[in-house]
Amino acid sequence: MTEKKIIGVVGTGTMGTGIAQIAAMNGHKVFLFDVNENALEKSKESLSKIFKRLVEKKKITQNDAVNFINRIQFVVSFEELSECKFIIEAVVEDIKVKKGIFRELEKITSEETILATNTSSLSIAAISSACENNERVLGVHFFNPAPLLPLVEIIPGLATSDIVVNSARGLLESWNKEIVIAKDTPGFIVNRVARSFYGEALRIYEEGIADVPTIDNAMKEIGGFKMGPFELMDLIGNDVNYKVTETVFEQFFFDPRFKPSITQKRLVEAGYLGRKSGRGFYDYSQEFVVTEPNTDTKLEQEIFNRILVMLINEAADAVFMNIATKDDVDKAMTKGVNYPKGLLKWTDELGVENVVNIIQSLYDYYNEDRYRVNPLLKKMAKESRKFF
Template identity: 45%
Template structure:
């Protein structure tokens, strides 16, 4: 069954319980993420003020939200009265001074630390001391963002996934100085908004963007080494692994430049740990302007409408090669190698106490649509088997990328 990635399956328009710890909601930044978050909050019953400093940007975003709600009405998922009520709850604004006293303000501006710090400093000065200040960052440390806030215990991350009205997952991220009471409030509110929240500490990439790094990196390294071509690797991960998209076609869809930037950010924030090192394969794609679907060419070539241009491809997957690789030595098996690395990354994150095993599995199933959570997958394969596979990889490719997590064999996850 095809999944509609532009509309939610169900829309709620009932007001939130008056006893909710949060009242009016402010959203700063009227791009795709900010507008989507505003729609989610208003659909859940909150009065929302959507702020963007660019003249007319917030008003234009409200028009886009209105069009999205109209599509829901046309599909019978929302009544026209409810759609009108949701839209009426959203007020556009151009300055932070126009925000009323809010229970929650969510910042959704570009990933610029200094910009975020300035916004949070202004919000802390203008909003009551009880207002929860949240950032939708996907990569910046929460404590860095709250560095100039006098009361950083109320600053946390609410990382929505794109598009917010559709995607169920929200990472609720706490810094070292975030008070637990605010985290619990945020978890409760996300549930009230119809989302599935997972809790994690503020570490590079949080859960999803960190655990997912090997999914892309192993495929790129396999192609770079000449073990298999891109179409064959993608076929193996899709058809044998059950992933909705192969890693190379997915990076074309995301944008090679965007995916490289996220991976580089995690690598830099982990002290250039070899486990997250960007590949020359992807760097060369970006330097050549082969950014994926949006540029017409990435790993693959695309027609003007964004569809795969079959006439410009080098050929389809080599099924005979795929049959020889899958089940063979782990160093040349795209599926076993990728799964081992995903499991290792997830196990390390849980062992460091950054998130629970259940939250990691939930985040990866909902945030990336993986067929299994990596901890669940590790239990199925056997953590001892994964440890042996990684030791094999580490011997074949020394340098630290494939070092096994001690938690694979210490019994803590059995």
């Protein structure tokens, strides 16, 4: 049996720690590095706790737990990463910091070492420009919590070689990850398509069509989503969620489809960040009672239809613009953010003509570019008519 690759992880925050856990549980020796020794210490404690909990839940044996933790080395010197054959960077989302790391990684590693970034919103082209040989640089975008969510988006940069992409895919598949390949474009697949889940919910709320609990309830009850958009924004953190929307909006040269919401901006400014600050769209103090949702079926159906068709429009655009295949777009949304169904599969079930009609009626009503029907959906609707 060939020896498993030594994995390096740079940055031991939420994501780095999760990725190290996966690699160790899959038999790899892992080197975990952070500039901040407290962060390293915290990561060590958190991994010990996680393995302990897995033993308590009888998911792993005590012996496994010892083996896993022994495979992880917490290193304080960057040079110790030189032995690694696959390095995943998961430091702060800052282009200067990331480029600095890739520049240094190139110097200390052998040429065949693959250098990957877990960035959510920066371009792989920009990060990999720090390396002289950028054929071995690519994006591998995990979802939080990395050990639980199966999806990884692989994002080749302009120069990434096919060998590197295939090797990364092989490794991540051996960790039981579900892989999709995405073009190096803002938000890749998930963070691009999912913008409508939040954006359209916020728009419905801002127009006063329904309140927060009603919109959340509609998406859960009618749509089968595990969480409503406002619950999810509060969980992710309004600061983080707002920032992603703002970045995607800017990177798409201010396309109105991705316009951020003033309501959410105000929440961030007020420090209403969500669960982590005790207040967001909801109040998490114990005495607070959530307003009952309006369960009028017609209203709920209207809310659900509107958010769903906007999601579908975005999913279709990702296919239309060759960001990913139809299957990969559906896989990304079900495996990365737990959507109950793939959006293109949902389109087939609803009938593409119905979907197009709803989006078109929004466009007719608002006359805003935000509601323009994607050409791929129009084409699909035209083709579906041929069969009747």
